[in-house]
Amino acid sequence: MREIGKPERAVVTTCAYCGVGCTFRAEMRGEQLVRMVPWKDGKANRGHSCVKGRFAWGYANHQDRITEPMIRKSVDDPWQVVSWEEAIGYAASELKRIKAEHGARALGGITSSRCTNEETFLVQKLIRAGFGANNVDTCARVCHSPTGYGLKTTFGTSAGTQDFDSVMDSDVILIIGANPTDGHPVFASRMKRRLRQGARLIVIDPRRTDMVKSPHIEAQHHLALQPGTNVAVLTAMAHVIVTEGLADEAFIRERCDWDEYQDWAAFVSQERNSPEVLEPVTRVPAEELRGAARLFATGGNGAIYYGLGVTEHSQGSSTVMAIANLAMVTGNIGRRGVGVNPLRGQNNVQGACDMGSFPHELSGYRHISDEETRKLFEADWGVTLDSEPGLRIPNMLDAALDGSFRAIYIQGEDILQSDPNTVHVAAGLKAMECVIVQDLFLNETANYAHIFLPGSTFLEKDGTFTNAERRIQPVRKVMEPANGYADWEVTQLLANALDLGWTYTHPSQILAEIARLTPSFAGVSWARLEREGSLQWPVKDDTHEGSPIMHVDGFVRGKGKFVVTDYVPTDEKTGPRFPLLLTTGRILSQYNVGAQTRRTGNTAWHPEDLLEIHPTDAENRGLKDGDWVKLSSRTGETTLRATITERVAPGVVYTTFHHPATQANVVTTEYSDWATNCPEYKVTAVQITPSNGP
C-alpha cells in the first residue's frame, strides 16, 4: 500500500465533476496532492463524497497532459511546439485576418461547463466584445438547454427552484429521466435518507434504476414508459389531476395566469389525453399512471427532480414545461419540500449558463436584443455589441460548411466526442480555417485544430463554480498551473493580442465585474464567499443572504405560465431493420466522455461500456451474457459487449458513453429539441447482431 504520509498543508476547494458541487480539503505534501477529504462544512455535501471526487483527481498529473502550446498550418501537418507568445500571436493574427476578410460573424467560440464562472464570463466577453459577434454557445446546448427554455418560459428564470436540503421536507418525490445514484451520488444519498424516513417515490424511467428498487427503498410507482413519450405520460398525469378535481385552484388563482390555466386545463381534460387512450403510446398501464398522479397531487409536499432523460429529446423543452405545469397545478412551488429541480450534469453547467454562454443572452439570462441591458455592458466594456443573437453550435458547424463561419475558439469541450452526428461535426471543423482548442489533453476535437493551447485543472486556479442548487462556491488554487497559466489568463492573453487591453490580476476582479453587470449576482463578492463559504443566487445586494428557495412570493416572471404541451411522437421510428430503442446514461465511477476519469484508477470499476439487453431480446438473437454485439442504427454502428438484464424492458436497450472505443454518439440520430436544438440522444432505433468483437 502506498504511503500517504502526513499532509503539510490543506486547501478547501470544490469538486470539478458533477453538479452536486461537493467541498473537499485538498491535502498536500510539497507540491504533491496526496488526498481529497470531503469537507464537513461543505453546504452541498456535509462531509460526504463519491468515488469520483474522492479518488478521480489523478488526471491532473497524468502523463497525457499537454503543457506547451502547439500550432500547425494545416491539420495534416505535425504539431509544432511553440512559445506562448508565438501561439497567441498566431491565433490573434488568424482571427484578425478572418474578421477582416469575412466579417465578425465568421468567428465564434464555445465556453466550458468545467471551467469557472469567471473563465466562462471572459470567453463570452472575448467573443462578443473582441470577435464582435454573439456566436457563443456552451455544452448545455447538448444537455440542459431545454431547461433554460422551459423554466424561463413558465417560471421566468432558468434554474432549479430548491436547495438540496429541501428534499428533507418532501412527502412525495418524483424522479423523471434521472438516475441520481449514478449521476449525482451525494445528493442521491440525501434523497434516500428522506425516503427511508417515509417519503413516497414515483420514478418515471424506461429503465429499472436503483431508485426504483434497492435495499430499504422501493418506489410506490415505477412508470416504465416507452422512450420518447415523457410528454404523453406527464399530460396523462395532468389529465387525471384536473378531471378528478385534484388541482390546487387556490394556488393557481393566486400565483398563476388563470386564463392560461383554463386553456391548459381544457386541453389536458380531453379524452385523447387520458391514461387509457395514451396507454398504447406510453406502454404505462393506465391504472399505474392514475395511481401516480393521485399520489403526487394528494400526498403532501411534492418535489420533482429530473435529468437528461427529460431534456435530450425532440420534445425536451415541452417536457420541461409539462413538469412545470405539473408542479403549478398541484401548488408545489415556493416553499421547502416542493419544486422543480433539474439535476445538472457537469460541475459548472449552471454557472456557464448563468454567465451568458448562449448566443441570445447576456449574463443573468437577459436577451441580447434588450437595449437597456446591452447599453449597460457596452458602457462597462467600452464597445458596441451586436444586437442580433449569434449562432448555436450546430448552426456554427452548418455555417462552416457553407463558408460563412471560419474560426472557432473552444475552451474545455470535446465537441467531436460529445455532440451528435460525429461525421457532421468533423466535416464542420475541417471546413474552418482556424480552430483553436484549449484543453488538458489532445482530445478528439484537437484532431481538427490548428492551434492547441494547454488548459489548467480546477486544482490550478482560483474562481467559482455554481452547482445545481444555484450555490456559488469558491474554487481555490491548490498547485501552480502545469502550463504556467490558468485558463482565464490564457483568454486574457488572447484578448490582449486582439488589442482589448484587459488588466485582470485575479478572478475576484472578474467576479466583481459579473456582480456589477448581473442583477442575480449583485451581492456576490470574493470577500463574502471567503467569509460565508457559499451563496445561492439571486443575491440582490451586499446584505441579502441569498435564495435557497425561489418563487416564494411570486414567480420571477410575475404570474406562473401554464403552457399547452401536446405530445408529438419523435421522427425516430422503429421498424423491421431497427426494431429496438436505444437509450443512454452514466455510471457512478465515470464522468461524461471519460477524458478525466479514464485517466485515473476509477477505470478499474468500469473498464468498458456495456449494452444492457432484456433476456427475451437476447434469446431471440442467440446472445449470451458477455457476447460481443454490433449495435447499428440509421446513422452508424459500433461494437460492444452485451449484458443481459431485466433492468431494461423488452424492446429497449441501454448503454453508457464513457469510453471512446464505443463512441455511442456514432449511432445517435440527427433529431433535436424543437426549441433549442438539444440532440435527441435518448431515443435511437437500433438493431443488435452478434459480432466477433471490434
Ligand code: SF4
Ligand atoms: Fe460530489 Fe459530484 Fe464530486 Fe461526487 S462527483 S464528489 S457527488 S460533486
